[in-house]
Amino acid sequence: MATVVAVLLGQRDRISPTSLAGLAIGLFGVAAILGSDLRATGFLPLAQLVLVVVGYALGPVILARHLSDLPAVNVIAVSLGLCASAYAPVAAAQWPRMIPATGVLSSVAALALVCTAVAFLLFFALIAEIGPVRATVITYINPAVAALLAW
Numbered sequence: 109m110a111t112v113v114a115v116l117l118g119q120r121d122r123i124s125p126t127s128l129a130g131l132a133i134g135l136f137g138v139a140a141i142l143g144s145d146l147r148a149t150g151f152l153p154l155a156q157l158v159l160v161v162v163g164y165a166l167g168p169v170i171l172a173r174h175l176s177d178l179p180a181v182n183v184i185a186v187s188l189g190l191c192a193s194a195y196a197p198v199a200a201a202q203w204p205r206m207i208p209a210t211g212v213l214s215s216v217a218a219l220a221l222v223c224t225a226v227a228f229l230l231f232f233a234l235i236a237e238i239g240p241v242r243a244t245v246i247t248y249i250n251p252a253v254a255a256l257l258a259w
Contacts, residue, residue, distance in 0.1 A: 130245070164247055168240030171232065180232040184225065 175183050207213075235243040 130248070164244065168231075168235050168243055172235055172240040176236065180229055183232070184228045187228075188224070 171183065231243065231246075234246070237243075
């Protein structure tokens, strides 16, 4: 999807036949993980999935085109703040009756720091180095990692 968005927005990255084959294999892998019975999931989860895919595709292109001259930490802080404000009503509606255990809170903090903040910094550096289209290739392994961890 990032390749399609980048080309539509005038990005000058070239798309080779090997890249297109990789995209097709990645799409097939995601379809294999989701399964063939899409009726079981319902419309809303599928719509949310499409929204995430479009976000993954647009984000690096917007970053490379319009935000590359800004400090990465500032861009990350604003984007995470906007995300937190979008999730705040859902979190408030599902507020737990008890404070989670220290281990749970520590795990969430570690995920937030390592898997989000540090990962964003590395991803922004990767986008600056190789461009938005090639940088999104790293996200192709996400479904495989998720499937292995869930197994």
